[in-house]
């Protein structure tokens with residue numbers, strides 16, 4: 001069972017409204033200290049990685065503007081996640097660092113160099129969460145006119161990955177770097193190749209500016225679940241971040257089965273793709289204590305922040321919806337498809353839209369004693385997920401409680417590691433530092 005901590009370089013990430021508490025360090029996100037401390041805590045708890053989300057733009061759909069997001073620190077202001085990594089890597093030896101970067105935000109040539117630099121500095125502990133952006137404000141600020149359509153964004157992502165694969169895997173041969181002080185040959189020019197990529201979106205001559213790093217291609221994460229998103233994951237992803245219900249994991253229609261089947265059709269193996277479920281653990285010494293903690297979080301949660309978050313994610317202004325209207329009375333002709341999907345997801349149609357939003361928040365909570373939480377995680381694991389991206393309510397408190405309480409129980413059951421495997425992040429997770437030959441990136445290797 002793999003464990004990641006899910007975080008973001010901002011004030012309020014997922015559980016909104018809790019940043020005002022005095023037992024959380026969210027207000028210190030602009031400083032290095034809480035990040036360095038978090039990395040040390042996670043490594044002590046044998047976590048596999050810290051996973052940093054990011055969005056490049058602000059959520060301005062709710063009530064027709066960004067005011068709620070700004071008031072609530074809801075993923076804005078948001079600092080660059082990648083820049084945190086070297087400081088955290090310096091105080092740890094094994095913890096992995098996954099960060100999010102959209103294919104819309106940086107040219108693949110410069111992005112490939114940024115990743116290679118981080119892969120060198122971390123000795124191969126970096127992972128990239130490939131995202132395609134969903135906020136139109138991002139596209140507007142990047143000068144794209146508007147957000148390209150959903151499928152066009154994935155098409156662009158395919159080409160983006162092709163460019164980076166050519167740079168990471170195909171530009172420098174394994175024995176290009178000589179470091180030969182006697183013959184004054186740092187590297188052999190005959191073994192450093194331009195890539196001459198000419199595609200619909202990018203033209204890159206190359207060669208890659210960095211010498212080969214431990215993993216070359218970073219460990220690849222992805223988190224999209226549409227038909228096109230699943231195709232993309234099946235081709236490229238090594239780790240997929242999902243947020244689903246446990247019951248939906250059984251059967252061939254499950255996202256895990258679907259992506260693995262598609263991956264196999266492309267010549268990959270089922271075990272080449274690992275799945276991480278997002279959950280928010282609330283640990284208590286007793287069940288009553290845990291429930292009381294959860295109740296306090298829910299009481300303090302900010303519904304407005306959650307609605308602004310959800311509005312931006314689905315592209316529909318939920319501010320126009322009467323929150324106290326029973327779901328059964330919604331006129332499906334007048335609501336957008338994504339809202340219809342939300343309403344349909346609720347078994348209880350006498351519930352109101354407000355109840356629905358609250359139950360979606362609650363669904364993420366995993367509340368109980370360490371043993372109860374370990375039981376639940378084990379049940380998820382047996383249902384087919386490989387690991388978890390744990391969402392905080394308070395930071396680093398959520399992770400400290402989990403590590404002190406739940407990790408020893410999971411370790412005693414032999415479900416999580418007690419010590420790290422050697423080598424780069426991919427080697428720790430998959431046994432090899434480099435991508436396997438059956439991954440499409442390997443086609444660009446020379447020799």
Ligand SMILES: Cc1cc2nc3c(=O)[nH]c(=O)nc-3n(C[C@H](O)[C@H](O)[C@H](O)COP(=O)(O)O)c2cc1C
Nearest residue numbers: 053054055100131132133223224225226229241243
């Ligand atoms: C659990 C999860 C985490 C995500 N994290 C991010 C993120 O940090 N940044 C981002 O821009 N998009 C993020 N996304 C959005 C996806 O990458 C993707 O753009 C979105 O789900 C739409 O793709 P789809 O239609 O294939 O689902 C996340 C999605 C999910 C389900």
